[in-house]
Amino acid sequence: MFDYLIIGGGSAGCVLAGRLSEDPGVTVALLEAGPADRSVLIHCPAGLAAMAKFGLLGWGLHTVPQAGLNGRCGYQPRGKVLGGSSSLNAMVYTRGFPADYDFWAAQGNPGWSYAELLPYFKKAEHNERGADDFHGVGGPLNVMDLRSPNRFGELFVQAGEQAGCPRNVDFNGASQEGVGPYQVTHKNGERCSAAKAYVTPNLSRPNLKVFTGALTTRILLDGKRAVGVEYLHEGQTRRLKCRREVLLSAGAIQSPQILMLSGIGPREHLLAHQIASVHHLPGVGQHLHDHIDMVQVVDAPRAKDLFGVSPEGAWRMLKGIFEWRKQRSGMLTTNFAEAGGFIKSDPAAAIPDLQLHFVIGKLINHGRTTALGHGYSCHVCLLQPQSRGSVRLSSKDPQALPLVDPAFFREPDDMARMVRGFKLMRHILQQPALAQFGGRELAATAKAQTDDEIAQTIRNLADTIYHPVGSCRMGPGAMDVVDAELRAHGLQGLRVVDASIMPRIVSGNTNAPVIMIAEKAADLIKQDARRA
Structure with missing residues (x-):
């Protein structure tokens, strides 16, 4: 039994694991479907070329045929390793424009304006150029010039x-x-992934447990409350229970997939795959878009x-x-x-x-x-495509890859x-x-x-530059999935914390914004715990 169960050891999940386990009074489990981040190809920055060429440490995802690409199936590389895509990406550190976040707030999401989020960017960052009005020092994520x-x-x-x-x-x-x-997320000539920034330095904490090779198959519900996680490990189905919250951080492709496998999502789509509809949430998997x-x-x-x-x-x-x-x-x-x-x-x-x-x-x-x-x-x-697509299940088999349609x-x-x-x-x-x-x-x-x-x-x-977002959109509307505190609408004990919650894509690379989202989420979770 843990206090918090985090699904997905990518950028957001690593931040949550590092921040929540700062409190020795809580227990935290982080589940990652891929292996530990031991490969030299991860730590040597130029190793990204070899990982891309040979498709290493990824999910093997592609889009469905895209009419806008003359029927081609696009490539969708997503990291399947501790650190997630931050262990595979090109390490560019950009945040997007202030107007991106002011738009989020204007859509009915209080607390998400640029002025309110800048402190979280600065909190995450250790910029080797030094601190100023826009940059921080002392944070876990090292940012530097090449x-x-x-x-x-x-x-x-x-x-x-x-x-x-x-x-x-x-x-x-x-x-x-x-x-x-571009500034990059490097440290001492090596990649500084979210795992290396937030998890690796804290593996000795007795209240933090990292499970690798753990493929989440569904979220366990007691009525409308999330109470645990079911996952596959070495061919065996296992379960973990939690006292407080399940935090879904599997990314813009897998987070909606896991929700739907758990019976949370569009009722008709779930029933078409013989999945009992536990909670009708029609926006799950909608509004997917990408650069x-x-x-x-x-x-x-x-x-x-x-x-x-x-x-x-x-x-x-x-x-x-x-x-x-x-x-x-x-x-x-x-x-x-x-x-x-x-x-x-x-x-x-x-x-x-x-x-x-x-x-x-x-x-x-x-x-x-x-x-x-x-x-x-x-x-x-x-930077601001108007086209919107979807993530859908291909099967109720949790090991089957979902159907990804960014509708380019x-x-x-x-x-x-x-x-x-x-x-x-x-x-x-x-x-x-x-x-x-x-x-x-x-x-x-x-x-x-x-x-x-x-x-x-x-x-x-043309093809993606690897920034899918929006498939569990944040907002107060009928087609939104989470509220401004990232709690799933109509459920208790479940939040989504990753790029899927973005109401609209940011105008730049998405890794730094995802880390910021998780920094803010960790504070929201801690505030709720203090009120409880």
């Missing part, structure tokens, strides 16, 4: 300036617009200091391995997406609606396709803005700072020149 940046990141920033974009040295400061280097993304790849054979497959590249990689093992510095401390920016598809827009990630290598098919030679790539993603480009405006974004990205990459290397855009995109040709190429090649 230890050994590649010179092409700065060249990209210069190209952006040549194209008319302002330089921005802090995307999480007073303004988000412009181009600049759709398009990559332009440039072949630059003269730029041998970029990552690439060549004799020179192999020799640099070998030296890099030895340097990282000995000093935790050098080329293997890269996160690949070293620089980027936030730009507007329409100059009249109030805030940027596009994000750029500049990659110091040729990125094809999420890095799963080997690209010979040297070059660089740039992503452009749509269902809304025509999403494509119109992506076309403009692709042209802006291409314009930046054609500026003198990068053009001096004589790079050539790969034929897959270079042949697209008219708006119609660019749109068709986007449908052929």
